[in-house]
Amino acid sequence: MKIAIIGAGNLGLAIAKGVLHSNGATTMYLTKRNTTEIMDFEKYGNVTVTWDNREAVKKSDILIFAVQPGHFSGILEDILDLLTEKHVIISTITGFSISKIEEIIGSDKYIIRSMPNTAISVGNSMTCLCSNELGEKRIDLSKAIFNRMGHTLEIPEEQMQAATVICASGIAFWMRLIRATTQGAIQLGFDAKEAQELAMHTCNGAASLLIESKSHPEEEIDRVTTPKGCTISGLNEMEHQGLSSSLIRGIVTSFEKISQIRKG
Numbered sequence: 001m002k003i004a005i006i007g008a009g010n011l012g013l014a015i016a017k018g019v020l021h022s023n024g025a026t027t028m029y030l031t032k033r034n035t036t037e038i039m040d041f042e043k044y045g046n047v048t049v050t051w052d053n054r055e056a057v058k059k060s061d062i063l064i065f066a067v068q069p070g071h072f073s074g075i076l077e078d079i080l081d082l083l084t085e086k087h088v089i090i091s092t093i094t095g096f097s098i099s100k101i102e103e104i105i106g107s108d109k110y111i112i113r114s115m116p117n118t119a120i121s122v123g124n125s126m127t128c129l130c131s132n133e134l135g136e137k138r139i140d141l142s143k144a145i146f147n148r149m150g151h152t153l154e155i156p157e158e159q160m161q162a163a164t165v166i167c168a169s170g171i172a173f174w175m176r177l178i179r180a181t182t183q184g185a186i187q188l189g190f191d192a193k194e195a196q197e198l199a200m201h202t203c204n205g206a207a208s209l210l211i212e213s214k215s216h217p218e219e220e221i222d223r224v225t226t227p228k229g230c231t232i233s234g235l236n237e238m239e240h241q242g243l244s245s246s247l248i249r250g251i252v253t254s255f256e257k258i259s260q261i262r263k264g
């Protein structure tokens, strides 16, 4: 697999680390305009770091775009004449529709829209995918690439905006919840390091319970909330303070913001 990551910033580098951890590429190009801070990646023999998107495109089959939305059109226009039938174009760009990509490079290309998250760097991304009509022929290949770095779900393109909030922004939301739990644990007497250890492993355990037992969160909550016990007292106080409501409102606000990004 010859992979190019065009835009080796926060997400692009997370994908690069995921690819490296999973031995997912024979060669990998990483591009950005200022390459100084990522030259270290060339210590991996199969990685080339360059500012030259055209070189990366010529030498690769799988092109993963991870630039900011405002930069994407210009980059596509710049590499358009180099695109051939060997290329699979995978966009991670928020709010940039497949039809908009097709307007620039044509519908006769394999186009995949993906929405991974930064946990891809440790092989644990929840990645949603969809494709243009021709790209359906490469959706299994694309799933295979992302399945090596976590879990995938193929969704209709209309749900991509929602998937961005839940899966990609979701990492930040969960981080804040883990951080708040850590602050609570510190107030109860744990030192900062132990407090974070308790918070993140408990979070991991909660997710694992749902993934492995396929149960509903409320079933698991019922198993923890001893009648007249401390859990239900704390949980009800959190709800009186609007825990679920504030999460849902935040999710909807992020979703609405993407519509503004789409309009440019």
Ligand SMILES: NC(=O)C1=CN([C@@H]2O[C@H](COP(=O)(O)OP(=O)(O)OC[C@H]3O[C@@H](n4cnc5c(N)ncnc54)[C@H](OP(=O)(O)O)[C@@H]3O)[C@@H](O)[C@H]2O)C=CC1
Pocket (backbone or CB within 6 Å): 006, 007, 008, 009, 010, 011, 012, 031, 032, 033, 034, 035, 053, 066, 067, 068, 069, 071, 075, 092, 093, 094, 115, 116, 117, 118, 168, 169
């Ligand atoms: N961060 C995340 O968790 C997620 C982000 N996304 C999407 O991924 C995209 C990237 O986001 P994020 O990583 O946060 O942004 P960053 O700004 O961290 O990364 C974008 C990178 O693109 C590079 N870049 C800019 N212009 C060019 C160019 N002409 N050629 C090559 N590289 C270029 C920039 O480096 P330089 O200036 O040196 O060129 C920068 O490193 C966005 O569209 C975002 O919506 C999607 C899911 C999750």
Ligand SMILES: O=C(O)[C@@H]1CCC=N1
Pocket (backbone or CB within 6 Å): 094, 164, 168, 169
């Ligand atoms: O915040 C953003 O706009 C991007 C998309 C999802 C994660 N980061």
